[in-house]
Amino acid sequence: MFCFNILPEDCSETTIFATLLLAFQSLGIVYGDIGTSPLYVFSGIFDTPPTDSRDVIGILSLIIWSITIVPLVKYVLIVIKADDNGEGGTLALYSLLARHSGLVIHGETRKDDLTIGNYDAVSISSNKDKPNFIKRSKKVQIVLLILVMLGASLVLGDGLLTPAISVISAVEGMEVQAPNLEKAVVPLSCVIIVLLFMGQQYGTDKVSKCFAPIIFLWLVSIALIGIWNITVHPRVMRAYNPYYMFDYFTRNGHRGFEVLGGVLLALTGVEALYADIGHFNRRAIELSFTPMVYPPLVLVYMGQAARIIDDPTVVSNTFWLTIPQTGFIYWFIFILAILATIIASQSLISATFTVTHQAMRLDCFPKVKVVHTSSHHRGQIYIPETNLTTAFGVAVASVMLITTFLLTIVIHAVWKFHKVFSIAFLSIFALIDGAFLSSTLQKIPDGGWFTLAFALVVASVMGIWKWGTTLRVEYELKNKIKLDDLFMDDEYSGTTSSENENNSSASNKISNVNLQDEAITSTVITSTTITIRQSQRKQLRLLGSGLEVQRLPGIGLFYQDSGLGVPLTFSHFIQHLPAVPETLIFISIRPVAVPYVGEEDRLVVRKVRQYAGIYKVIARYGYMEPISQSHDFIRNLIEVIRTIDPEQNSLKPEAKPEDQAITYVLSRQKIVPGASNWMREMALRFFVFLINNSREPHSNWKIPSEDNIDVGMAIPL
Secondary structure (H helix, E strand, O other): OOOOOOOOOOOOHHHHHHHHHHHHHHOOOOOHHHHOHHHOHHHHHOOOOOOOHHHHHHHHHHHHHHHHHHHHHHHHOOHHHOOEOOEOOHHHHHHHHHHHOOOOOOOOOOHHHHHOOOOOOOOOOOOOOOOOHHHHOHHHHHHHHHHHHHHHHHHHHHHHHHHHHHHHHHHOOHHHHOHHHHHHHHHHHHHHHHHHHHHHHHHHHHHHHHHHHHHHHHHHHHHHHHHHHHOOOHHHHHHHOOHHHHHHHHHHOHHHHHHHHHHHHHHOOHHHHHHHHHHOOHHHHHHHHHHHHHHHHHHHHHHHHHHHHHOHHHHHHHHHHOOOOOHHHHHHHHHHHHHHHHHHHHHHHHHHHHHHHHHHHOOOOOOOOOOOOOOOOOOOOOOOOOOHHHHHHHHHHHHHHHHHHHHHHHHHHOOOOOHHHHHHHHHHHHHHHHHHHHHHHOOHHHOHHHHHHHHHHHHHHHHHHHHHHHHHHHHHHHOOEOHHHOEOOOOOEOOOEEEEOOOOOOOOOEEEEEOOOOOOEEEEEOOOOEEEEOOEEOOEEEOOOOOEEEEEEEEEEEEOOOOOOEOHHHHHHHHHOOEEEEEEEEEEEEEEOOOOOOHHHHEEEEEEOOEOOEEEEEEEEEOOOOOOOOHHHHHHHHHHHHHHOOOOOOOOOOOOHHHOOEEEEEEEEEEEOOOOOHHHHHHHHHHHHHHHOOOOOOOOOOOOHHHEEEEEEEEEO
């Protein structure tokens, strides 16, 4: 079967059908915002009825070319190709740049996750490559981080305003047929928004299946209405000629520049289009916009312009005064508009979920509970003193410009295109985005201040959280220790031998690794046909005091975040209580970028060679899986340890987890702000406040409370 480039490489009928189905479902999530813009664009542009038909044609030309250049060319054809493991948005761009520049996001590299998925913290920059300008300059890294946090904050602000402006614009339609219901607009809008948020628990996948047919019907309806209106003044179709756009600027001067803020309303939702690709995929977005979204938008705006030329007074409520006033048709469109604007809100709610989740993964946001409702795709207000459309425009234009700057760097640093292409992209789209932003910034006193204030507050929270988290990681790295720093090297037990069965077999994989500068050689074994037994230290004595460390029956799990060296919790614990279980495990919980992890890939167990009964463990979980450290997990862990270390006498084959003493040791760190200037101290105190009010990572790991020990320790920063 012949395949177009836009379709997946696997061109089976099943794959094509699945992609087309996703493209249809994307209508219900991605395009609700931009699809409902015709409700308020022309009314937001014209304060008074226009007296010159050339102005209407010129503005229509601006709208058409803006929709063509920004959503279609910039986002659908270029920007969405810069996804990070299937996710979009400004934070995804930062993660993409960081990995390709060799920057470590979480304080460690995670090469063992390459067998499961391209986890965000894995750097794909070779050590042999010359460091790019991002890697070489700390200032550039800080500027990039500030830009992406501001962009993410603006998307959150956009999500705050979208339900208000979209739903209210639709509900206002009942005023045309029933003027006495004017006072019910705001209360009814509030009820609709509350119901919308109550429906989020059912997940993007289920919501999109319900919403997609509605948006499809909405797009078909506005296209038909547009065609019906175009017949009133067919000459509006000449607005496709960009001459009328430039003619409008020439004749109106500064007034023409101010109009750009209203034209920008036709582009609302473009950033959601990019951020929501994680809920679907890139090809689904490409397939859906051009044939199903772009034509209806152009037709409806043409139809509205034709009616304005015929009767300029309709600008007071353009959409509702340019649809058939026949009772059944009017109220059918009214109900459809209400449903469509609910969906418009959903697109930004989905984008807000994506941004929040990405921010947490990049350590830029406090931990909150995230419930994934789809195993196939990760990514699934009334302010009386504020001009909502103006505040809305500032958010949209700002995010568009930030995306342009970041993608300019991606084109050169990630896609490896010549600088000429980056400069060309920046020259074209920064000029366009900058013009839109400049136009909206003129109206900051009229409402634009709200978006900027909200974004600055959120960005400040993200910045302080990122800064504090970085300080904490740096402290752990600086104070990282190895077991030889804790125990004396004076007693050994065991024998040395080696058995190798079918050593040349491709299925047998064994490699020596250095555990992040621990100076502890371990063995990673993924096949059970190789057994290694070497001299091991079973008896432990504390270095310095010589105090003997008692080995108690049972299993002890010491949890650590970074996976580097020995957990600080263990060092703190052993100095105060010199006793450890016979089976001692340093464990890291690692989320990976796939929905589920097979049991064969769940555990990576590294046996610390010099010490008997001590292991390093990585437990990997997909984003759809609940993290569980219950007895079933312990049972699987014991089986793996027995496989790689059959000489471990403390783990008998007949022993069951429920019959053994199992201790889960978790860290409860207390940040202690050090003596410094008052600004730094205040920032640290706010960071502590965020920690105290954020969700504990292990709160839903199903750890038996009776077996849990919290080890408190002070972290001076």
